[in-house]
Amino acid sequence: MNTVFREVTPLSNKDCFMIFSREKTEFTFPIHTHAECELNFIENAAGAKRIVGDSIEEIGDLELTLIVNPNLEHGWTNHNCHSKEIKEITIQFHRDLLNDQLLQKNQLCSLREMLQRANYGLTFSRGAIEQIKERLYSLYSEKEGAHSVFKLFGILYDLSLDTSMRELASPTMESDVKIYKSRRIEKAYNYMLENYSREIHLSDVAGLVGMTEVSFSRFFKKRTSRSFVDSLNEIRLGYATRMLVDTTTSVAEICFACGFNNISNFNRIFKKKKGCTPKEFRENYTESRIFL
Structure with missing residues (x-):
């Protein structure tokens, strides 16, 4: 069997994370995998289709998905989306940015559990997305320096407190x-x-x-x-x-x-x-x- 498209991202070993922001009229990137962890935010794309592993779902106007499994296939397609003003912010970071020693600390237990669950892909509740949406846009405009890394940690931690987050791919x-x-x-x-x-x-x-x-x-x-x-x-x-x-x-x-x-x-x-x-x-x- 042929293998699915494997993306080589521009994230270097010297970078803590990369963030991309784009406005587009359609989804064109195929289902793919990559070694890096990815937090993907999409706005104004109601009716588009999200594919993560064996999960296929139609998304609403706010979408946020976390992928940390390097072999988990994922992607988005147009499906029933008719919007021409799709906004997307993608953050990619190395898995060892939050290493195991750090994640074993008591104060980070929710973050540790979220990253474990994200092996299946996670989607977050609308309330959680609305809480951090403006911080994602702000992070893109201030993506340089150590403060941006701390802001990313804060976003991930707050998402880990979302009691309505949901795993996507099956066990x-x-x-x-x-x-x-x-x-x-x-x-x-x-x-x-x-x-x-x-x-x-x-x-x-x-x-x-x-x-x-x-x-x-x-x-x-x-x-x-x-x-x-x-x-x-x-x-x-x-x-x-x-x-x-x-x-x-x-x-x-x-x-x-x-x-x-x-x-x-x-x-x-x-x-x-x-x-x-x-x-x-x-x-x-x-x-x-x-x-x-």
Whole structure:
């Protein structure tokens, strides 16, 4: 399989970060990856499509997404956007700008957790975006010197306090379940990731972690904010979307290979979670890619 376009950014090892501001009439850059972390702000582009890993969503008039995974494919396409006054600010920084030793400090725990979650790509609530929007514009106009770095730290920290931030790509894109701070949750997720193609019952996983079904179900929902069934379906859909993107395997074959018991159930769950059918997802993703 060909690889997706990998961007080489102008950020040098001597720079703390780079910031770009542009006004444009359309989105033309293809789905891509890059080594650097990226905070991307978009204004006046309601109806455009955001693609991050296996997540495809239509955005509103304010958009802010954080990507820190160097292998996570992402991009924006015109879709239903008719605006000719799109504003975009992109900040790119090295992952070690906030090194592990610094992030272990108690005062930065929310920032550490946000960066862990951003391995899947994060989108932020409208309230959080409105809070820091003018600071992003100000940062662009004062991008030189150490004060600009401290301003960026302040923006990232305030975003880390957004209780409504949301992960985009599914867990299959980056198998990092330690963000839930629970060995039982980690063990349950690893079991589902390893056995998603087989029939899995709640009793199987509950027994694995030494809990009753009722207790585990409540514990799982409290720690992950998702039900066991939703999480299992999310994992299976994650593998399904990768196969839709990276292979020519038929939808029916993908359905059964990913643990769904019939094609109608697969189509129903897929459309409910992704907003389109598996066939439409494949077509939407393929048309936005460029291959080397």
